[in-house]
Amino acid sequence: MNYPFWDIPFIGGGMLIGFVAIIHTFVAQFAIGGGLFLVLTERKAYRENNPKIIDYLKIHSKFFILLTLVFGALTGVAIWFTIGLVTPMATSSLIHIFVWGWAIEWVFFFIEIAAAMIYYYTWDKLDRKTHIAIGWIYFIAAWMSLFVINGILTFMLTPGDWLQTKSFWDGFFNPTMLPSLVIRTAVTIALAGLYALLTSSFMKDDELRTTMIKYSSKWILVPFFVLPFGGLWYVLSIPTLSFDIIAGGAPAITIFVALGVFFSVIIFIFAYFLPYRVPHRFSAALAFMFLMLGLFVMGVSEMVREAIRKPYIIYDYMYSNNVFKTEADKFKTAGILPSSKWTHVKSADDANIMKAGEQVFKLQCQSCHTVQGYNGIKILTKGWQEPFIENQIEHLNQLKGFMPPFMGSESEKKALAKWLYELNKTEQIIRNQ
Amino acid sequence: MIDQTMIPDIDPIALPAPIWLLKFLLLLTFTLHILAMNVAVGGGFVAAFTEYFGRKKKSQNHFELSRGIAKMLPPFTAFTITLGVAPLLFLQVLYGQFFYTSTILMAWPWLSVIVIFILAYYGYYIFSFRWEKLNGKRFWAVLISATMLATIGLIYVNNIVLMLTPDKWKAMYFANPHGTHMNFDDATLIPRYLHYIISALAVAGVVVIMWGMRKLKSDEQLGKWAIRYGAWWFLIPTFINIGVGVWWLIALPREFMLMFMGGNQLATGYFLVGLASIFVCIMLMFVGMNASKPIGKIMAAKLFFLITIVTMILMRHELREAYLKPYINWDAVQTEPQWGVIIIFALLLVGGLITVIWMLKKSFGKPAIN
Structure with missing residues (x-):
């Protein structure tokens, strides 16, 4: 951050x-x-x-x-x-x-x-x-x-x-x-x-x-x-x-x-x-x-x-994503975007949801995941529906013990889920047709 | 208005030593690193041109010297690395929030340093171990290696200047977050770099002189030639470097330039001492290179040269502090000195130096009969 x-x-x-x-x-x-x-x-x-x-x-x-x-x-x-x-x-x-x-x-x-x-x-x-x-x-x-x-x-x-x-x-x-x-x-x-x-x-x-x-x-x-x-x-x-x-x-x-x-x-x-x-x-x-x-x-x-x-x-x-353990709660309430120095996007709302989601991914997940490639998130979330993704993010540390908890506000979580879902969505639509 | 929001927060862990001690060690180890680097890089270029002249003039003296430098290059390259690690450590602990950020902006060029260095270093070993066999290819082997090492210097200067100018970071990062930037649009970069590289040639010239002084006993003609030859390698780059230094000074933002011209007493003091000592050094070198008994004068010239180098490094430090003044308040930086470990470090350092000196003494002593 x-x-x-x-x-x-x-x-x-x-x-x-x-x-x-x-x-x-x-x-x-x-x-x-x-x-x-x-x-x-x-x-x-x-x-x-x-x-x-x-x-x-x-x-x-x-x-x-x-x-x-x-x-x-x-x-x-x-x-x-x-x-x-x-x-x-x-x-x-x-x-x-x-x-x-x-x-x-x-x-x-x-x-x-x-x-x-x-x-x-x-x-x-x-x-x-x-x-x-x-x-x-x-x-x-x-x-x-x-x-x-x-x-x-x-x-x-x-x-x-x-x-x-x-x-x-x-x-x-x-x-x-x-x-x-x-x-x-x-x-x-x-x-x-x-x-x-x-x-x-x-x-x-x-x-x-x-x-x-x-x-x-x-x-x-x-x-x-x-x-x-x-x-x-x-x-x-x-x-x-x-x-x-x-x-x-x-x-x-x-x-x-x-x-x-x-x-x-x-x-x-x-x-x-x-x-x-x-x-x-x-x-x-x-x-x-x-x-x-x-x-x-x-x-x-x-x-x-x-x-x-x-x-x-x-x-x-x-x-693992370079966040102090003591800071986790702060990010949960105040949000990670406003606390980060190196992003254009300072909050997540409906207007900028995709951009915000991408930034949240960058800040929270990209230390370990790539989008497409090593530990690529696109393949890992393939076939997941948006509410399911949101649920996974919410309980990240319980579902996957080796992952940190999600540290961000409600709206940031929604933005991340949306962005992750959209990653695979275009392909899914093509396949369904 | 300066945008400070981009500068990372200072690490919450207090500095484990007084700031003056860390800065002192930074400058001390950097000085040693620069000296070793000057021999490794400058020596490579001097060896290359000595090869070239030797071939043109069919001069045995030149080849003897080339062989002599060939033996020095691998050890001095090793010392450049080891002595470079320490200042990089102290730089990170003192200025990490600036250094890491600028490094991330130019991550790939920065990492390429390692690959270039490995290739250049092996090139020096080939030049050294296969000196006889390479024959006509020696010029190219050593020139390419030295050029690669000089390129590393350029990448370093890019980063070390970029870390001083946080107001540029934001635009760079948002334009491209993949770490492929360089910093060539900074007007001070080229003169700053040339000032270092040209002084490397001058230091290598002094090393040639020392090599010549060692040879005086066994081969007086070769020794005297090397002293004169080395003196020219010292003098010509030094004259050029005075001009380049002025260029750098003018290229600096006006307030920093004025700092060395009375604006800041300490910085001005360093500058004056540096100018005076290089003047004395040049005079002594002129006299020494033509003298029948050159050793005393040349040793004195070396001392004044060292004073100049130290004052230049101190000036460089004052310049960094001036650049960063708006972004860091040293009085607010917390320190919790770990005196116990510091004392252990100091004792080990002294013990280590004694060990290395003992080993060097043994290895340069008389050959033993097995």
């Missing part, structure tokens, strides 16, 4: 955020586990006195910096850009509450980037001990930046005591912070294995390739012993409504959860039977397929994480 609404036809803002976030997370979490992989593998090479592994690591670390420093860092900035554009109110809240959290995260980001560059550029320059120390600095800084961001991200789902105290620490150390940290840390390690499988499978030396493929597969297998416990802990810590959404409240999300679990198990089984048991038969094509499976699992789990936060963007504080 406060900010202009950025109208993105067909895909909608939510989809755009999801797209950017998934590709970023897939690379950024590798950047963390991959750091641990580099140092531990370097240590292993020295311990076993195997210079071939060092040769491999030089190539792997080049791939690593090219992927993480460029693509990983910039897609991270891209998330920030995108959330500011799509949900400026929520972004502003997160920045105001956690500006010092972000600033601390920035310090770790800075150390991380410097350490990654220095690690890569000093393979032949530094003594072993110092080089490994820089690798550790890299990994610790990278993990600490995850630690900070994880606190802020989980805050959005479970703000916990912050709602009462408004204290930074209550918001940061919130109920899902730790379980989420355990899951994400395990995932970063598994991802390190997935990416290492890919670079290993390109090694020309047969012996080196086989050794590295088997070694990388262990990085995938081990975290899977942690993930089920982390997942369970997480599910037990989320709000009741979120649990209901997973447990069948929104069938699409339940299916996503099932797919996520199913393909995780597939990755585990295949990682055991292929690269671990028969590393010599493993190929780059298979490694690539593994990576794509990983991306898929990451994609569905991030989408579930976003979905279970509904109807809020910051739980019990701000609704």
Whole structure:
């Protein structure tokens, strides 16, 4: 209501955020586990006195910096850009509450980037001990930046005591912070294995390739012993409504959860039977397929994480459509149109009913729905009669638990219902003729 | 009459620090970002033209320098990003209601920054890692990348100026809500942008001089050449930039122009110090580039150049405050400093700097025998 609404036809803002976030997370979490992989593998090479592994690591670390420093860092900035554009109110809240959290995260980001560059550029320059120390600095800084961001991200789902105290620490150390940290840390390690499988499978030396493929597969297998416990802990810590959404409240999300679990198990089984048991038969094509499976699992789990936060963007504080929970009643009595800065239409009456309806849709619904496209409202309301639409709007939050209540006056509700009805009406008339 | 109804309400959560501290950190990190950006962007252009001259004159000196800059570009590009994140954070917390709105108006150009940056950055890596193999294509590789980075600067300036002029927003948004606007009809935009980009060339010139000073020991002829060559890259853009600066000043709304000419003591003070220090800097540079022992004079010139850059950034800040004065009353902005977290941040920042300095020291030290 406060900010202009950025109208993105067909895909909608939510989809755009999801797209950017998934590709970023897939690379950024590798950047963390991959750091641990580099140092531990370097240590292993020295311990076993195997210079071939060092040769491999030089190539792997080049791939690593090219992927993480460029693509990983910039897609991270891209998330920030995108959330500011799509949900400026929520972004502003997160920045105001956690500006010092972000600033601390920035310090770790800075150390991380410097350490990654220095690690890569000093393979032949530094003594072993110092080089490994820089690798550790890299990994610790990278993990600490995850630690900070994880606190802020989980805050959005479970703000916990912050709602009462408004204290930074209550918001940061919130109920899902730790379980989420355990899951994400395990995932970063598994991802390190997935990416290492890919670079290993390109090694020309047969012996080196086989050794590295088997070694990388262990990085995938081990975290899977942690993930089920982390997942369970997480599910037990989320709000009741979120649990209901997973447990069948929104069938699409339940299916996503099932797919996520199913393909995780597939990755585990295949990682055991292929690269671990028969590393010599493993190929780059298979490694690539593994990576794509990983991306898929990451994609569905991030989408579930976003979905279970509904109807809020910051739980019990701000609704998905960027309205403060405390403002809902005000909009119900005073109307949303007069309270909005970025609309021509200041009230809904018979003369401007269609225009007003469209504006109400824009203000209340378009954060999640497009007209035609992703979560498109036209298809969702197809065949609905006007009084039925009105009734649905009236009881939105009861009928669909993951939607915010309608926040607007009687006349605005009527205008919205009319506009929604008219969307499909022309087609219906043609069909009836 | 100014229409203030369009400006979003200030976030109800109080600022978690005193305003002066946030503004100080904004300006400090922005200065560092600008310096890194100048090397990354200006350095790219200098490398491209150095390649071009090298090929024309068949000069080994030029190629040596091009190779030297090639090694610098990826790290400085990385620093440009990391050092850019912090000022963007402090900008959002202080001026979010202006910044988010102008960004939404130009959403697609703004997002395109990411794609352009990824391509340009990979271009720099290709220039750096494949310097030998690229050979004749080096000029194009680095020129295209630098031009892409300079385009990002243009998009940034569009947004940073648009956020200062809320009276334009309404018409823009109602004409088109899809986030495809730019802000080229602002008369200050082009001189403002050119002023930044041209000074990037001058900063890159100073980096060439520093590179030359490092070379003096191992190859005196190359070092001396680079110092003179870099000095010209500093001097010519700086002279041009004085003209562009005047253009910007004249293009400003009259009251803002007069602010720097006695209207506002602080702004005028910054301006005078900036002018005086760039004058001293130019003199020292002229003397230093021809001196038999240039190091002392050039170090002094660098110091005065840095003073100029800082005063320019302070002037830029005063200008922003003047633009936004009708729309924001700082005395009414609530603050509830989170001192505990601020202290942790400060300690981590110091610890982080020590760590990075330690790593750099190690990596630039003597090569070890494995």
